[in-house]
Amino acid sequence: MLVxxxxxxxxxxxxxxxxxxxxxxxxxxxxFNFMRERSYSTLVDKR
Structure with missing residues (x-):
């Protein structure tokens, strides 16, 4: 999981x-700021 x-x-x-x-x-x-926030939200939603 760490890897x-x-x-x-x-x-x-x-x-x-x-x-x-x-x-x-x-x-x-x-x-950059927009994509970072959007991508971070997507990663959080997947988990």
Missing amino acids: ERWFTMTVFKLAVMAIGFALPISQSADD
Whole structure:
């Protein structure tokens, strides 16, 4: 279970970084915060 949690968080962090790099610099902050909150809520709902 601990490994699964570490793997989930690692993939999540990589996804957030990929989104941040892919977006224009001017939108990175707002979209990063939005996607982080949305993804975090989804992870919580799954558990």
